[in-house]
Amino acid sequence: MFVLTPAIRDFVLVLDPVALDALATQNSGGVIRLIHALRLLPTPITVSLVLPTYLANPAQISSARRIGQVAPLTDESDVPPLKLSRQMLGRYRGRIERGAEDGGRGLRLLALGHHLKADGVVTAIPSLVEAKYPLSHHHAVRIIRPKDVADFVEVCARGHLTFCRAMPRPTFLPPDIFYSFADPKARRLWEWFNKMVPRLSDKTLAEMLRSALLNRYAFILYARDMVRFADLQKQHYSRRGRRGQFRFVLNYHLTTFYVQIWGMLDALAGIANRKLALGLDSRKCYLNRDDFVDALAAQKPALVQFIKTYRTKWVNVIGDVRHPVAHSALLLQTDLVVDTEESKKGDAEVAEIIRAEERGFLDVIPPEFSRTMEALLIDQWRDKKRKIQSDDVIYAENPTGGGYFRGPVVSLDFDLEMLNAFVDAFLFACFG
Secondary structure (H helix, E strand, C coil): CCCCCCCCCEEEEEECHHHHHHHHHHHHHHHHHHHHHHHCCCCCCEEEEEEEHHHCCHHHHHHHHHHCCEEEECCCCCCCCCCCCCCCCHHHHHHHHHCCCCCCHHHHHHHHHHHHCCCEEECCCHHHHCCHHHHHHHHCCCEECHHHHHHHHHHHHHCCCCCEECCCCCEECCHHHHHHHHCHHHHHHHHHHHHHHHHCCCHHHHHHHHHHHHHHHHHHHHHHHHHHHHHHHHHHHHCCCCCCCCHHHHHHHHHHHHHHHHHHHHHHHHHHHHHCCCCCCHHHCCCCCHHHHHHHHCCCHHHHHHHHHHHHHHHHHHHHHHHHHHHCCCCCCEEEEECCCCCCCCHHHHHHHHHHHCHHHHHCCCHHHHHHHHHHHHHHHHHHHCEEEEEEEEEEECCCCCEEEECCCCCHHHHHHHHHHHHHHHHHHHHC
16 A cells, blocks of 8 residues: 655764763864754654663753753653674674673664664774674664764755755755865865866866856765665665655656766766867767777876776776666666565465455555555565575676676765776876
């Protein structure tokens, strides 16, 4: 039966008392001010900071009062203890359970986050930070380092088309200019472009730089934020038993992210071809072509060495994802699952269950569609009974044979950092 799935505007973070000071001083207090400003919007976006005062000392409780945006939780009696999954690797589970680094505070924070179905637990406890992926997988608990809270809050807002940044004084700008001013890397590229363009006599080259550095790069940053937002929404509903919500939105922006990154790599190759007069056909000048690398080697051997170093480690991986998107089939994020005894039930047995569970819904379906709808409901029921190994997977085929799994959301910021390295390398090599 169809259930409305709105994008949530209310988010909850459990705050480790030890992380309180780091959060309060981040960006000179800009994170706390942004949280307050978002609450004052005509349609508020609420990020609630829950502080378990039973884990805090008097100085930390006093700091929380001064901040003013923190909701104290004084009673732990309603919070059931969390038993960590035996499927977690022992090197992660053992450190958390022993509590050697934190006197057991970490496990109690996890229990509270799990109990509240919170959108994140803010902490710098090493055993939790290092186990953030297993904790997300086995217990649906998101670990957020204090220094990453600003990004979390900004993504919550940008997903609702409120483009802001947690500066000392929170910044709100229209999307057309937001990234060029508010994102540190985009701003440096914008400033570099405006200094460089007056010195360029080649107007075509100037336009190529504008397209890549001012337009395409902003689209990449926006796609990244929207993937993060959709993943946040997906996880929110997953913790409440509604798997797969917002995956359509996530996959749309994830596909855009990969296509735009590959386009940026080719744009950099085109800029190098024109600036260095390599003489290659502009319609066939691509980063992963050997004739481009060979032509570049005579003038910029260091850049060629950089390209070759990361071609197999990263460029080819992006190509493995982007190429089918552009030419054959979309590679969409999905769940990696294994069958359980329930999911192995036969169609007839599952159909009986479905007819009992969905009688009201099936009764209003036109008879000509009932068999098709029942088959769909059987597939959905069976899929819900399978055990999830990972909820962040794409399967990419290697052109030379075989394939591999990749976690696209987990890899998102790594991909962006690698792209930044390529942008810097090309601009330095071509323009000094």
